[in-house]
Amino acid sequence: MERKILFPQISGIMHGGDYNPEQWLDRPDILEEDVRLMKEAGMTSATLGVFSWSAYEPKEGEFHFEWLKEIMDRLYENGIHTVLATPSGARPAWLDQKYPEAMRVDSYGVRYHHGVRHNHCMSAPVYREKVSIILNKLIDAVGDHPGLVMWHISNEFGGECFCPHCVKRFQNYLAEKFDHDIDKLNHAWWTAFWSHTYNDFSQIEPPYSNGECSNMGLTLEWKRFTTWSMTDYMKSEIDILKQRSPQIPVTTNYMKLYPGLDYRVMSKELDVVSWDSYPAFHNDWETFADTMGENAFDHAVMRSMKKDKPFMLMESAPGLVNWHDCNKMKRPGVHRLASLQAVALGSDTVQYFQWRKGRGSFEQYHGAVLDHLGRSDTRIFREVAEVGADLAKLSDLRGTLVKSKVALLFDWDNMWSIDAMRGLSQETKKYPETCIKFYKYLMHFGVDVDVIPSDDPLDGYDVVVAPMLYMLRTGVADSLKAFVKRGGQLLATYVTGYVDENQLNFLGGFPGDGLTELFGVISEEIDSLYPTDCNEVCFTDGSKGQVRDYAEMLRLLDAKTLATYEQDYYGGMPAVTVKDTGSGSAYYVAARLDDETMIRLLGQLLEKAQIPTYHLPEGVEHHTREADGQMFDFYLNCSQQPVEIEAVSGTELLTGEAVSGAYHLKPYGVCIIARK
Numbered sequence: 001m002e003r004k005i006l007f008p009q010i011s012g013i014m015h016g017g018d019y020n021p022e023q024w025l026d027r028p029d030i031l032e033e034d035v036r037l038m039k040e041a042g043m044t045s046a047t048l049g050v051f052s053w054s055a056y057e058p059k060e061g062e063f064h065f066e067w068l069k070e071i072m073d074r075l076y077e078n079g080i081h082t083v084l085a086t087p088s089g090a091r092p093a094w095l096d097q098k099y100p101e102a103m104r105v106d107s108y109g110v111r112y113h114h115g116v117r118h119n120h121c122m123s124a125p126v127y128r129e130k131v132s133i134i135l136n137k138l139i140d141a142v143g144d145h146p147g148l149v150m151w152h153i154s155n156e157f158g159g160e161c162f163c164p165h166c167v168k169r170f171q172n173y174l175a176e177k178f179d180h181d182i183d184k185l186n187h188a189w190w191t192a193f194w195s196h197t198y199n200d201f202s203q204i205e206p207p208y209s210n211g212e213c214s215n216m217g218l219t220l221e222w223k224r225f226t227t228w229s230m231t232d233y234m235k236s237e238i239d240i241l242k243q244r245s246p247q248i249p250v251t252t253n254y255m256k257l258y259p260g261l262d263y264r265v266m267s268k269e270l271d272v273v274s275w276d277s278y279p280a281f282h283n284d285w286e287t288f289a290d291t292m293g294e295n296a297f298d299h300a301v302m303r304s305m306k307k308d309k310p311f312m313l314m315e316s317a318p319g320l321v322n323w324h325d326c327n328k329m330k331r332p333g334v335h336r337l338a339s340l341q342a343v344a345l346g347s348d349t350v351q352y353f354q355w356r357k358g359r360g361s362f363e364q365y366h367g368a369v370l371d372h373l374g375r376s377d378t379r380i381f382r383e384v385a386e387v388g389a390d391l392a393k394l395s396d397l398r399g400t401l402v403k404s405k406v407a408l409l410f411d412w413d414n415m416w417s418i419d420a421m422r423g424l425s426q427e428t429k430k431y432p433e434t435c436i437k438f439y440k441y442l443m444h445f446g447v448d449v450d451v452i453p454s455d456d457p458l459d460g461y462d463v464v465v466a467p468m469l470y471m472l473r474t475g476v477a478d479s480l481k482a483f484v485k486r487g488g489q490l491l492a493t494y495v496t497g498y499v500d501e502n503q504l505n506f507l508g509g510f511p512g513d514g515l516t517e518l519f520g521v522i523s524e525e526i527d528s529l530y531p532t533d534c535n536e537v538c539f540t541d542g543s544k545g546q547v548r549d550y551a552e553m554l555r556l557l558d559a560k561t562l563a564t565y566e567q568d569y570y571g572g573m574p575a576v577t578v579k580d581t582g583s584g585s586a587y588y589v590a591a592r593l594d595d596e597t598m599i600r601l602l603g604q605l606l607e608k609a610q611i612p613t614y615h616l617p618e619g620v621e622h623h624t625r626e627a628d629g630q631m632f633d634f635y636l637n638c639s640q641q642p643v644e645i646e647a648v649s650g651t652e653l654l655t656g657e658a659v660s661g662a663y664h665l666k667p668y669g670v671c672i673i674a675r676k
């Protein structure tokens, strides 16, 4: 496949960050200094205009883009390209004063006041009109600027709106979805329960906080609607951009597994996926390697939304943020490690929030490349410049991909339904956490994993892991069956296949939709354990594992038992089973087992599927990017100890050295080995 280079204009991996010159327009000296220092830091891009609406249009209909043009010119003359945001992430005061309907309505039905950001109504016609005007003016001013390489739409879409407009749109959306047949909806949402049957779509209200929050079908569909509505809004901006400046790719920046929007749906409208990564480094609840592991999972989620091209790390903090509970500094070396981790997992950019700290307001203490001190001889500036120098050496990586034979299924829909479900234990459901753990179990073997929605095609994968796949969307069960039939290794767990996509339970045994046959078991009961309860399982080879939180009781059909429970009234009953179909296998893990046991089990699947694994020192990550027969192995030392990597051979890209044999990495050290 041909490499897709996101930014051919830039020779290395893009190095940039949010730049807010509109806060400094009265300080031309600082604006000049910025460009000089950006070059010193090895920056190749700047993200402009994220919150510039009131600088562009200080009064309704009065536009000023001269300053922007001047800055883009100066950046470009100095080899710095522009990622240009559309300014819709926050509104000027005049707009909200004159057009209050542009502001959102909250879940109690109360209209927001002017302030903060990301709080516009997605469907208000007047807001769309105002955005369309400013966008067209912006394109008139700089749409053909030679430095412009990307449109960044709005900023971190999020939230929901309960205004009358949005409610009406919700009702129309539902009418469409259920073929204008209210009985279909009543059945799908099981509304006879508590006598909540609707006669007409106009009776349906969104899940107001003081209204109907008890219907699982409704709450789920509201989430899907909010994604649809946000995407529809985003498309209204994309349409203008694509019409007026089709040559420039578009993105918007995501926030981890932000639970309010299904990013997979939004991504279909984007050219490139980008996201903002702000892990709580050096926290007091997990190891540093665990923090990095979760970040790796997040990168994998983003990467897997568009598997044919790299993604972008749109924001990260050079030193610290200001919104964690405790804003701890990245320790020396960690900035480089985290930046190169993004690249290892398929990002073709390393970008920051923010270039320069502002003097006032909400983010005045948020980390930046340039502090209030304003000098380049600081630790943070030096570390950023070091990253800049590294990224400049990585031209060969541009457009290479992380390819994986292993997929982990993770659905926003499934997250929403597990969250909404009144069952299990509210405290310990932990669906995303469980997916992240499974990803880390696989990372233990140095194996890269795609994190994909359950209804993505499974061709090309040899191992599929589906933790807590509570909801089976249409077609998923068939796709899993076909996967095993063609020789795939599948592992599912407790809480699989309880409901369909409307949250209606399957009848005739879980996992539903025909999966009892695939796994050869029926899950008859599920026991939720208190945090201090535990049970054990014993495998046929005598090894033991610990059970916490959840244990299902299985009725064995034609699966083979690999482990049984040790205690309680289900002692002796199957806890881990497998059913083979040809060379394919369907494993069912009926309980939440300890890490070591799960790593062992997943190791067996990888071995069966003949997936190459790596023997890595504790705390070391391994990832591979590749293209055209060229492989790039990344080793990231996420421990505070020096480590030796066994048997590497090739050229180390950052030093240019030929290497062969053991390779030494210092604490937080990174190497990238190019090999054929």
Ligand code: GLA
Binding pocket: 155, 156, 276, 278, 315, 321, 322, 353, 363, 366
């Ligand atoms: C988000 C936003 C930025 C900034 C940073 C702070 O990612 O997009 O504007 O507020 O958070 O970490």
Ligand code: ZN
Binding pocket: 104, 105, 121, 122, 123, 124, 161, 162, 163, 164, 165, 166
């Ligand atoms: Zn609204």
